[in-house]
Amino acid sequence: MLATSPAFKANAIDAMADPGLQKALARTRPQNPAKRAAAVAALPEFEQLRDIGRDIKNHTLAHLDFYLEAWEAKVVESGGHVHWASSADDARDAVLKICQKAGARTVTKGKSMVSEELAINDHLEKHGIVPIETDLGEYILQIRNEAPSHIIGPAFHLNREDWEDTFRKVHTHLPADRVFAERADIQNEARVLLRDKFLAADVGITGANFLIAETGSSVIVTNEGNGDLTQTLPRVHIVLATIEKVVPTLEDATSLLRLLARSATGQDFSVYTTFSTGGRRAGDLDGPEEYHVVIVDNGRSAMIGTEFQDMLRCIRCAACMNHCPVYQTVGGHAYGWVYPGPMGSVLTPGLIGVDKAGNLPNASTFCGKCESVCPVKIPLPSLMRHWREREFERHLSPASTRTNLALWAWVARRPGLYRLATRVAAKGLALMAGKKNRFSSLPFAGGWTAGRDLPAPEGDTFFARYAAQQRDAA
Amino acid sequence: MNQIASRPRVALFVTCLVDLHRPTVGFAAIELLKQAGCDVEVPRAQTCCGQPAYNSGDRATTAAMARDFIEAFQGYDYVVVPSGSCGGMLRSHMPHLFDDDPNTRAKAEILAGKTYELISFLTDIRGMKSVGAAYAGKATYHDSCAGLRELGIKAQPRDLLKSVAGLTMVEMKEPEICCGFGGTFCVKYPEISTRMVSDKTADIAATGADTLLAGDMGCLLNMAGRLSREGSAIKVRHVAEVLAGMASVPAIGESKV
Numbered sequence: 001m002l003a004t005s006p007a008f009k010a011n012a013i014d015a016m017a018d019p020g021l022q023k024a025l026a027r028t029r030p031q032n033p034a035k036r037a038a039a040v041a042a043l044p045e046f047e048q049l050r051d052i053g054r055d056i057k058n059h060t061l062a063h064l065d066f067y068l069e070a071w072e073a074k075v076v077e078s079g080g081h082v083h084w085a086s087s088a089d090d091a092r093d094a095v096l097k098i099c100q101k102a103g104a105r106t107v108t109k110g111k112s113m114v115s116e117e118l119a120i121n122d123h124l125e126k127h128g129i130v131p132i133e134t135d136l137g138e139y140i141l142q143i144r145n146e147a148p149s150h151i152i153g154p155a156f157h158l159n160r161e162d163w164e165d166t167f168r169k170v171h172t173h174l175p176a177d178r179v180f181a182e183r184a185d186i187q188n189e190a191r192v193l194l195r196d197k198f199l200a201a202d203v204g205i206t207g208a209n210f211l212i213a214e215t216g217s218s219v220i221v222t223n224e225g226n227g228d229l230t231q232t233l234p235r236v237h238i239v240l241a242t243i244e245k246v247v248p249t250l251e252d253a254t255s256l257l258r259l260l261a262r263s264a265t266g267q268d269f270s271v272y273t274t275f276s277t278g279g280r281r282a283g284d285l286d287g288p289e290e291y292h293v294v295i296v297d298n299g300r301s302a303m304i305g306t307e308f309q310d311m312l313r314c315i316r317c318a319a320c321m322n323h324c325p326v327y328q329t330v331g332g333h334a335y336g337w338v339y340p341g342p343m344g345s346v347l348t349p350g351l352i353g354v355d356k357a358g359n360l361p362n363a364s365t366f367c368g369k370c371e372s373v374c375p376v377k378i379p380l381p382s383l384m385r386h387w388r389e390r391e392f393e394r395h396l397s398p399a400s401t402r403t404n405l406a407l408w409a410w411v412a413r414r415p416g417l418y419r420l421a422t423r424v425a426a427k428g429l430a431l432m433a434g435k436k437n438r439f440s441s442l443p444f445a446g447g448w449t450a451g452r453d454l455p456a457p458e459g460d461t462f463f464a465r466y467a468a469q470q471r472d473a474a
Numbered sequence: 475m476n477q478i479a480s481r482p483r484v485a486l487f488v489t490c491l492v493d494l495h496r497p498t499v500g501f502a503a504i505e506l507l508k509q510a511g512c513d514v515e516v517p518r519a520q521t522c523c524g525q526p527a528y529n530s531g532d533r534a535t536t537a538a539m540a541r542d543f544i545e546a547f548q549g550y551d552y553v554v555v556p557s558g559s560c561g562g563m564l565r566s567h568m569p570h571l572f573d574d575d576p577n578t579r580a581k582a583e584i585l586a587g588k589t590y591e592l593i594s595f596l597t598d599i600r601g602m603k604s605v606g607a608a609y610a611g612k613a614t615y616h617d618s619c620a621g622l623r624e625l626g627i628k629a630q631p632r633d634l635l636k637s638v639a640g641l642t643m644v645e646m647k648e649p650e651i652c653c654g655f656g657g658t659f660c661v662k663y664p665e666i667s668t669r670m671v672s673d674k675t676a677d678i679a680a681t682g683a684d685t686l687l688a689g690d691m692g693c694l695l696n697m698a699g700r701l702s703r704e705g706s707a708i709k710v711r712h713v714a715e716v717l718a719g720m721a722s723v724p725a726i727g728e729s730k731v
Binding site: 009012013016325326329330362363364365366367368369371372385387388389390391392393397401402405406408409412413415418422425426435436437438440445447448449450451452453454455456457458459460461462463465466 | 488490492493494495496497498500501516518519520521522526527528529530531532533535538539542619620623624650651652654655656657658659660661662663664665666667668669670671672673695696698699700702703710723724726727728729730731
């Protein structure tokens with residue numbers, strides 16, 4: 001996926017001027033936080049669970065090599081195959097080879113953000129294999145040729161009329177004058193259409209919310225059941241997962257599952273939580289003949305041992321973006337790559353480079369709401385600040401910013417000079433503002449005054465007035 | 475803390491925005507601290523806590539400014555600051571600038587341990603329950619992000635405001651949502667910031683309040699600037715001005731008559 005993150009600012013301005021997007025954001029904005037809050041309030045030990053979740057992930061990341069090897073051994077023991085992919089290219093090739101070996105013509109897909117990161121669909125199509133997204137949100141995005149705007153609600157940016165329009169335009173085999181009386185009618189149309197695709201697919205690709213070292217299992221959570229049909233019906237099941245998805249035990253996975261749905265959608269548990277261990281065994285009624293896991297690094301291991309390691313705790317619940325006032329203002333596409341919102345603002349620079357994604361960690365007010373709702377307590381604002389430090393070290397921040405900062409700091413470190421300079425500024429601005437007591441425009445402050453007035457200082461500085469007061473008292 | 479005299483020596487960190495923009499808040503802080511039984515001093519060598527450099531990724535400059543700061547504020551029982559954001563910088567962030575320098579880190583830890591945001595200090599540390607001030611009006615209180623999330627300031631200002639004669643308080647629908655100031659954010663991404671502050675001012679206006687209060691000058695300047703741009707008559711003040719009975723000066727950005 002080509003990153004448009006360098007154009008974040010322009011993307012954001014377009015997004016704020018997009019009535020459809022703004023309508024969709026206005027609809028979803030209050031819903032998710034309220035649902036999460038209710039779920040958290042109903043679980044007294046939720047805060048303790050966050051500590052437990054953080055600790056499970058930290059422990060695993062500290063011994064990642066050990067748990068990955070243990071997990072691999074268990075997968076092999078249960079008859080599965082593990083394909084290690086250090087880069088996106090390796091991962092794409094591994095998936096393609098498995099599909100080609102299976103003689104696949106069509107491939108069904110469950111929702112998987114790593115598959116977006118790897119742009120698997122493009123790669124398969126290029127080689128004559130037809131991928132079919134089966135998550136309802138992903139399905140409509142595929143037929144609209146759009147990217148997800150949210151990691152768990154990929155089509156959150158669409159409104160009901162977009163769904164109806166798109167289905168009418170694309171599903172031309174159905175009567176043009178059919179009525180979508182309610183949302184269920186839209187869902188049913190997709191359900192019927194996808195049913196045949198599920199049955200015809202040669203390979204099913206899913207992501208994984210967790211990989212369990214103790215058992216060699218992969219876990220997916222869905223609300224539509226599409227993941228189960230994707231991984232159970234075709235002859236071959238490919239799990240696409242990144243290395244930080246591994247957890248030591250089944251118990252650990254269930255602890256994290258207790259956090260995941262509550263943080264994501266406010267559900268106690270997703271409608272479907274599915275554990276897959278190997279392929280079909282003798283006597284099993286269903287299941288794929290082959291079970292493969294393509295385990296992907298693609299930049300993650302380089303974050304281990306750095307200040308960004310904490311980011312690898314992320315369980316992709318989307319609570320951070322659901323609560324982020326910036327995300328809720330500009331939507332997910334403005335971020336310009338696969339992962340939007342606060343988690344994306346930390347992860348994306350790690351995966352595609354801070355030179356390309358430098359806007360993202362800067363586009364935060366550091367309000368801290370994301371960190372306060374993160375189920376595994378990732379200090380997202382601190383990590384964004386670390387990216388700003390990397391930018392500063394590499395001279396990627398704008399020259400004007402650096403000059404202004406240096407000049408300001410030079411003065412601020414000389415209190416006598418600083419007093420004089422601030423006094424001149426405060427008195428001068430107060431005088432200029434006069435009785436109006438504010439500026440509606442001011443040279444060098446256009447960024448501020450384009451959308452708001454600049455209140456004028458009271459007059460003399462605190463220190464000048466305080467010194468005068470002290471003199472009078474003496 | 476036992477060794478602290480019954481009248482603690484408190485150093486006021488004025489903050490750069492109060493110094494430059496709103497000296498009344500500094501005098502209000504001194505007044506409130508005196509009411510709370512403190513001897514107040516204003517260290518002369520102070521300028522800024524270094525947040526602009528810190529949040530711009532300039533760690534070296536931040537650390538240099540932090541060393542100056544630690545030096546300027548040594549030897550007091552407490553350091554009190556009328557800002558949640560500067561308070562958060564001193565309490566939560568400054569020590570970590572010196573993770574590789576144990577001596578300075580220890581000094582920064584000591585400073586962090588005795589630093590408090592003004593309202594939190596008055597209530598949580600000095601046990602202040604009421605003030606003698608009066609203010610005729612209906613006010614709503616915005617929870618500034620750093621004060622709320624880094625320092626746990628939520629009930630304290632509301633508790634004290636309850637004791638202000640003539641003042642009624644009314645809550646916004648979402649008082650905890652960021653106003654879009656974010657330090658340099660508001661000038662780096664002015665369009666997004668403006669949209670965020672517009673959402674905030676809509677919430678403020680919907681309360682029917684005639685006064686907006688908060689504990690951080692940055693947020694206050696942002697919200698006051700947007701409200702006046704929208705032609706709103708809502709007065710914007712730092713909470714300390716009202717608590718100290720110093721609300722006779724024009725509100726932030728309010729025309730002088």
